[in-house]
Amino acid sequence: MLAYIGRRIVIALATMWGISLIVFVIIELPPGDAITTAMSLQAGGESGTSFIMTDEEMNNLRRLYALDRPLLVRYVNWLQRLAVGRWGVSYTYGGYASPTPVWEVVSDKFAMTVAVTGAATVLTWLLFVPIGVYSAVRQYSLGDYAASFIGFMGMAVPDFLIALVMLFLVFRFAGVAVAGLFSPEYIDAAWSLGKLWDLLKHLIIPGIVLGTAGTAGGIRILRANLLDEIRKPYVLTARTRGLPEMRLLLKYPLRVALNPAVSSVGYVLPALIGGSVIVSVVLDLNTLGPVLLEALRGQDTQLAAFIMMLIGGLTVIGTLISDILLAWLDPRIRKGFTG
Amino acid sequence: MQQTHTASSRAAPEAPPALLSVRDLATHFPVDEGNVVAVDGVSFDLYEGQTLGIVGESGCGKSVTALSIMMALSRPGRIVKGEILYRPRGQDPGPDEVIDLAALKPDGKEMRAIRGAEIGYIFQEPMTAFSPVHTVGNQLIEAIRLHRDVDGKEAKSLAIELLRQVEVPLAEQRLDAYSWELSGGLRQRVMIATVMASNPRVLIADEPTTALDVTTQAQILDLMRSLQQQSGMAIIMITHDLGVIAEMADYVAVMYLGKVVENAPVDDIFHAPKHPYTKALLRSIPKITEAEEELATIAGTVPHAYSRPEGCLFHPRCPEFMAGTCDARTPPPLPVSPGHHVSCFLYGDGG
Numbered sequence: 001m002l003a004y005i006g007r008r009i010v011i012a013l014a015t016m017w018g019i020s021l022i023v024f025v026i027i028e029l030p031p032g033d034a035i036t037t038a039m040s041l042q043a044g045g046e047s048g049t050s051f052i053m054t055d056e057e058m059n060n061l062r063r064l065y066a067l068d069r070p071l072l073v074r075y076v077n078w079l080q081r082l083a084v085g086r087w088g089v090s091y092t093y094g095g096y097a098s099p100t101p102v103w104e105v106v107s108d109k110f111a112m113t114v115a116v117t118g119a120a121t122v123l124t125w126l127l128f129v130p131i132g133v134y135s136a137v138r139q140y141s142l143g144d145y146a147a148s149f150i151g152f153m154g155m156a157v158p159d160f161l162i163a164l165v166m167l168f169l170v171f172r173f174a175g176v177a178v179a180g181l182f183s184p185e186y187i188d189a190a191w192s193l194g195k196l197w198d199l200l201k202h203l204i205i206p207g208i209v210l211g212t213a214g215t216a217g218g219i220r221i222l223r224a225n226l227l228d229e230i231r232k233p234y235v236l237t238a239r240t241r242g243l244p245e246m247r248l249l250l251k252y253p254l255r256v257a258l259n260p261a262v263s264s265v266g267y268v269l270p271a272l273i274g275g276s277v278i279v280s281v282v283l284d285l286n287t288l289g290p291v292l293l294e295a296l297r298g299q300d301t302q303l304a305a306f307i308m309m310l311i312g313g314l315t316v317i318g319t320l321i322s323d324i325l326l327a328w329l330d331p332r333i334r335k336g337f338t339g
Numbered sequence: 340m341q342q343t344h345t346a347s348s349r350a351a352p353e354a355p356p357a358l359l360s361v362r363d364l365a366t367h368f369p370v371d372e373g374n375v376v377a378v379d380g381v382s383f384d385l386y387e388g389q390t391l392g393i394v395g396e397s398g399c400g401k402s403v404t405a406l407s408i409m410m411a412l413s414r415p416g417r418i419v420k421g422e423i424l425y426r427p428r429g430q431d432p433g434p435d436e437v438i439d440l441a442a443l444k445p446d447g448k449e450m451r452a453i454r455g456a457e458i459g460y461i462f463q464e465p466m467t468a469f470s471p472v473h474t475v476g477n478q479l480i481e482a483i484r485l486h487r488d489v490d491g492k493e494a495k496s497l498a499i500e501l502l503r504q505v506e507v508p509l510a511e512q513r514l515d516a517y518s519w520e521l522s523g524g525l526r527q528r529v530m531i532a533t534v535m536a537s538n539p540r541v542l543i544a545d546e547p548t549t550a551l552d553v554t555t556q557a558q559i560l561d562l563m564r565s566l567q568q569q570s571g572m573a574i575i576m577i578t579h580d581l582g583v584i585a586e587m588a589d590y591v592a593v594m595y596l597g598k599v600v601e602n603a604p605v606d607d608i609f610h611a612p613k614h615p616y617t618k619a620l621l622r623s624i625p626k627i628t629e630a631e632e633e634l635a636t637i638a639g640t641v642p643h644a645y646s647r648p649e650g651c652l653f654h655p656r657c658p659e660f661m662a663g664t665c666d667a668r669t670p671p672p673l674p675v676s677p678g679h680h681v682s683c684f685l686y687g688d689g690g
Binding site: 139231232233234236237238239240241242243244245251252255256329330331332335 | 406409411413414446451452454455456459460462464467468469470471472473474478481482485486517519520530533534537
C-alpha cells in the first residue's frame with residue numbers, strides 16, 4: 001500500500017510539472033504582454049487621460065518586470081518563484097502602483113468558493129446515493145421512472161438556467177432576492193453565528209443549482225453500476241447464505257458500485273474553483289470563477305497562472321486522494337489484480 | 340397438465356417421510372419478449388442422507404429449480420404454482436409438520452431461517468461466487484455469525500476449524516486471502532466451508548465441479564461425500580455430467596425443458612433407462628473402452644425458450660417420435676418399476 005501511494009505521488013509530481021508547462025504556454029500564447037494590455041487599456045480609457053508611453057518607456061518596464069528575457073528563462077524563473085512561494089502579484093487588483101499579491105486575491109475568495117462548492121458536493125452525495133440505490137433496487141417502478149426523468153432533466157438543463165429560474169421563483173414567491181452569499185447587513189460584518197447562519201441560508205440555492213447536474217449524473221451512474229452488481233453471482237451467493245436483503249445490498253453491491261463515484265471525488269477539488277464560473281456570475285457569488293475569467297481577459301498573467309496552477313494542483317491532489325481511497329476500498333486495485 | 344407424482348413410492352417400505360418434497364413446481368420468467376417457462380411442473384422427493392442427482396442439458400431448468408427451492412430467484416422469475424414442502428430441523432417426522440417454502444415471503448424471517456441455515460447452496464463458479472472486495476475469511480465468518488450465536492473471536496476459530504474440515508491447507512492464512520488469490524479447487528473448498536458453517540440438512544450443489552479440472556473435481560466430490568457421511572445431510576447434485584451422477588447420486592431426476600421426464604434409482608437410469616432422452620444422454624458419453632469413431636449426439640438443439648413444442652417437449656428431437664401422439668398430448672409420468680417413473684408414450688397404453 002505504501003509503495004502504491006509512493007508511486008502515485010511520483011506520478012502526481014510529474015503531472016504537476018507537465019501542467020506548469022501547459023499553463024506557461026497558455027499565458028504566453030496571446031499576442032502582446034501585460035505592458036501592451038495596460039497600454040491599450042490606458043489608451044482606450046474613458047478617463048480621457050492622454051497618458052501614452054513611448055516604446056522606450058514600455059521596454060524599460062519590460063526590463064523591469066523581466067518580460068524581455070527568453071521564454072525558457074522566464075519559465076524557469078517563474079517555476080523557481082512558484083516553488084519558493086513567491087506566487088506573484090496581480091495588477092488588476094490594486095493597479096500598477098500597488099499590485100496585490102495573488103495569494104491575497106485568491107485567498108479572499110477561496111473560502112467562499114469552498115463553501116459554495118462544498119455545499120453543492122455534500123448535497124449531491126446526500127441526494128444521489130439514496131436515490132440511485134432506490135432506482136436500482138426498484139428498477140422500472142414509478143419512483144425509478146420519476147428519478148430517471150428528474151435525472152435526465154438535471155443533466156440536460158444548463159446550471160445557469162436553473163439558477164435564473166430559481167432566482168425568479170424565490171423572488172416571486174418568497175419576495176426576497178437571494179443573489180450573493182450574504183445579506184447586505186452582513187457583508188462587511190465580522191464573523192459571528194448570525195453571519196454563518198446567513199451564509200448557510202444563502203448557500204441553499206447555489207448548492208441546489210450546482211448540485212443538480214452532479215446529482216443527476218450520480219443517480220444514473222450509481223443506478224447502472226448497482227444494476228450490474230446486483231446480478232453478480234456473489235450477491236446471489238450471499239443471499240443463499242441467508243443474509244437479509246438490506247444488509248446484503250449495503251455490504252456487497254453498493255460497496256463495489258460506489259467505486260466510480262469515489263473516483264469522481266477527485267474532480268470535486270478542481271471544481272471548487274473552476275467549475276462554477278457562469279453560475280457564480282449569474283448568482284453574484286463572490287467566488288474565484290469570475291476572478292479567473294477577468295484575469296484571462298485582462299492578461300493579468302501572474303494571477304491567471306496562479307489560479308490555473310491552483311486548479312491543476314487541486315486536480316492532481318484530488319485524483320491522488322481518489323486513487324488512494326479506491327485502493328483502500330478495493331483490494332483488486334491495491335494488489336494489482338487484473339482479471 | 341402434469342399430475343403430481345412422488346418418488347416416495349420407491350422400494351423401501353418403511354421409508355421415513357421425505358425431508359424435502361417438491362410438488363408440481365412451476366417457475367416462470369415473464370420478460371418483454373415473452374414468458375419463459377423455466378420450470379414446468381417438477382416433482383421430486385429428497386431423503387435424509389441421500390443424494391438426488393438432477394441431470395439435463397444447459398437451460399433445462401435445473402438451476403432455476405434449485406433457486407426456487409432457495410426462494411432466491413432473480414427478477415423477474417417467480418414461482419407460479421406448486422409446493423416446496425420442507426420438514427424443518429428439530430421437528431418429529433410426520434406428514435403434517437412441513438412448511439411450504441413456496442408460500443413464504445422470499446425475504447421474510449421464516450425463509451431466512453431456512454435459507455442458508457438449513458438448506459445450503461454451492462455454486463458452479465467459485466470465482467464469481469465470492470465478493471472480490473472482501474476476504475474469503477470475511478465471508479466465511481459472516482456465514483458463521485449469521486447462523487451461530489458466537490462472538491467475533493469464536494467465529495474466527497470456527498472459521499479456521501471449518502477450513503481444516505474441508506482440507507484447506509494453511510487455513511489461518513487463507514482467511515485473509517481474496518477469492519482471486521486462491522486456486523479454483525481451494526475456492527470451491529472455501530465455498531463448501533461457508534455452506535457447512537450452518538451445518539445444513541440439505542445441500543444443493545449446482546454444478547459444483549464443472550469449472551474445475553478433472554483431478555480437483557474428484558477431490559471435491561470425495562470431500563462432499565465424506566461431509567455427507569459425517570453429517571447425514573441430503574444433497575441435491577445438479578449437473579450435466581453423467582459421470583458425476585454415477586459417482587454421487589442415489590436417485591436421479593432427468594430434466595428436459597423444465598420437466599422431469601424420467602426419475603429412477605441411479606442403477607435403473609444407467610442400466611434400464613426408459614425415456615428416449617435419457618437413452619440419448621447415455622449414448623453421448625464417450626467411452627474409453629470402445630474405439631468409436633464418432634461420438635453420438637442428440638439430434639437437433641434445445642428449442643428456443645419462447646417457442647416450446649406442443650405435446651411431448653422432446654418430440655422434435657426424438658428418434659422414436661410417433662406422429663399424432665407425441666406432438667398432440669403431454670405424456671404423464673408413468674410408473675415402470677418401483678421408484679421408476681417415465682413420461683413417455685412408448686410405455687403403458689399411451690402409445
